[in-house]
Amino acid sequence: MNWINNLVRPKIRSFLNPAAKKETPENLWVKDPESGEMVFYRDLEANQWVVPNSGYHMKIKAADRLATFFDEGKYQTVALPAVPQDPLKFRDSKRYVDRLRDSRTKTGAEDAVTVATGKLYGQDITVAVQDFDFMGGSLGLAAGAAIVRGLETALTNKTAFIMFAASGGARMQEGALSLMQMPRTTVAVQRLKEAGLPYIVVLTNPTTGGVTASYAMLGDVHIAEPGALIGFAGARVIEQTIREKLPKGFQRSEYLYDHGMVDMVVHRHNLRSTIGSLVGILTKRPAPAALSANAPARVIAQTLATPGDDDLVVAPPEAAHAE
The missing domain is CATH 3.90.226.10 (2-enoyl-CoA Hydratase; Chain A, domain 1)
Structure with a gap:
C-alpha cells in the first residue's frame, strides 16, 4: 500500500497535471561517487546529503544548507x-x-x-x-x-x-x-x-x-x-x-x-x-x-x-x- 501511495499516485497526479510541482525526483536512487553504493534519494536528503554508510559528503543545495543550519x-x-x-x-x-x-x-x-x-x-x-x-x-x-x-x-x-x-x-x-x-x-x-x-x-x-x-x-x-x-x-x-x-x-x-x-x-x-x-x-x-x-x-x-x-x-x- 505504501508503494502505491508514495510512488504510483504521485506519478498519476503529475501525469494528469504536468504543471504541478513534482512530488518525487525523476531518479529515486543516487549513486555514491566513492563506493558506488545506490542510496535512496529521500534517505540521502534526510541525512543532509551525507551517504549513510561511507560518510561521503555530497554537494548540498543552498536552500537545504540554510534550512539545516x-x-x-x-x-x-x-x-x-x-x-x-x-x-x-x-x-x-x-x-x-x-x-x-x-x-x-x-x-x-x-x-x-x-x-x-x-x-x-x-x-x-x-x-x-x-x-x-x-x-x-x-x-x-x-x-x-x-x-x-x-x-x-x-x-x-x-x-x-x-x-x-x-x-x-x-x-x-x-x-x-x-x-x-x-x-x-x-x-x-x-x-x-x-x-x-x-x-x-x-x-x-x-x-x-x-x-x-x-x-x-x-x-x-x-x-x-x-x-x-x-x-x-x-x-x-x-x-x-x-x-x-x-x-x-x-x-x-x-x-x-x-x-x-x-x-x-x-x-x-x-x-x-x-x-x-x-x-x-x-x-x-x-x-x-x-x-x-x-x-x-x-x-x-x-x-x-x-x-x-x-x-x-x-x-x-x-x-x-x-x-
Missing part, C-alpha cells in the same frame, strides 16, 4: 544589489545570458551566492552560501556583490559572518570584472575584522581558484568538510609545472589539516554545534545552554590557546566528529 530552519534572506547581467556581451558555445537563465531555472536562485540572517543556538548570525549548482559556484559581479552585502549586513547588525564556500573559481564570462571581486571581498572582510566580529569559513567540495585566493582563506577559523577538494590550481596543472608526482590525497581536507592549511575537519552533522561554540567563544559570550553538553563544543572549549596566545588550537578532526 539555522535554528528550527528559520531565516531571512538578505536583498542583494543588482549588477549588470552581461557586461562583456560574452559568448562561447552558448551566450552568457542563456547560461545565466539556465542556471536560474535549475537552482531557483538569481546567482551563486545566497545571504541570510537568523539564529544559531540563539545567537544572531549572518550566513552566505555558495551554490556549486549555479555555474560551478563561480565568482562574478553578482556573487562578489552578494558577499560584500553579507559582510556589510554582519557589520551593521554586529554579528558573526559564516561563509560556506564552494566554487570552481572566477567566472570567465566576466573577465577582469570577475577578478576584481577578489580585492573587493578582501576589503569587506578586513572591515569586519577591524570591527572585532568573527569571520568563519567552511570550505566545502570543491573550493578552488580565485575564491581560495581571496575570501575563502581569510577566516579567523577555517573549517573543512571531510574529503573536500581545496586549492588554487588543479593537481594536474601543478604536476605538469613542477614535474613531480603529488602525494596521495593532495588538496583534500584531511591532507590540508595535517599540513596546517585548515584548522579543523568537521562532519556536516556537527557543523551547527561546532560553529555555534566558536561564535560564542570568539564573541566572548557564554556558551548557549543547548551546547553545554555537546561533545564538539567541549572539545573546542578545552583546546583553546592559553591566555596571551593569538592562535586558536583546535581538536583533531576525529574528536570533532564525536556526537
Whole structure:
C-alpha cells in the first residue's frame, strides 16, 4: 500500500497535471561517487546529503544548507544589489545570458551566492552560501556583490559572518570584472575584522581558484568538510609545472589539516554545534545552554590557546566528529 501511495499516485497526479510541482525526483536512487553504493534519494536528503554508510559528503543545495543550519530552519534572506547581467556581451558555445537563465531555472536562485540572517543556538548570525549548482559556484559581479552585502549586513547588525564556500573559481564570462571581486571581498572582510566580529569559513567540495585566493582563506577559523577538494590550481596543472608526482590525497581536507592549511575537519552533522561554540567563544559570550553538553563544543572549549596566545588550537578532526 505504501508503494502505491508514495510512488504510483504521485506519478498519476503529475501525469494528469504536468504543471504541478513534482512530488518525487525523476531518479529515486543516487549513486555514491566513492563506493558506488545506490542510496535512496529521500534517505540521502534526510541525512543532509551525507551517504549513510561511507560518510561521503555530497554537494548540498543552498536552500537545504540554510534550512539545516539555522535554528528550527528559520531565516531571512538578505536583498542583494543588482549588477549588470552581461557586461562583456560574452559568448562561447552558448551566450552568457542563456547560461545565466539556465542556471536560474535549475537552482531557483538569481546567482551563486545566497545571504541570510537568523539564529544559531540563539545567537544572531549572518550566513552566505555558495551554490556549486549555479555555474560551478563561480565568482562574478553578482556573487562578489552578494558577499560584500553579507559582510556589510554582519557589520551593521554586529554579528558573526559564516561563509560556506564552494566554487570552481572566477567566472570567465566576466573577465577582469570577475577578478576584481577578489580585492573587493578582501576589503569587506578586513572591515569586519577591524570591527572585532568573527569571520568563519567552511570550505566545502570543491573550493578552488580565485575564491581560495581571496575570501575563502581569510577566516579567523577555517573549517573543512571531510574529503573536500581545496586549492588554487588543479593537481594536474601543478604536476605538469613542477614535474613531480603529488602525494596521495593532495588538496583534500584531511591532507590540508595535517599540513596546517585548515584548522579543523568537521562532519556536516556537527557543523551547527561546532560553529555555534566558536561564535560564542570568539564573541566572548557564554556558551548557549543547548551546547553545554555537546561533545564538539567541549572539545573546542578545552583546546583553546592559553591566555596571551593569538592562535586558536583546535581538536583533531576525529574528536570533532564525536556526537
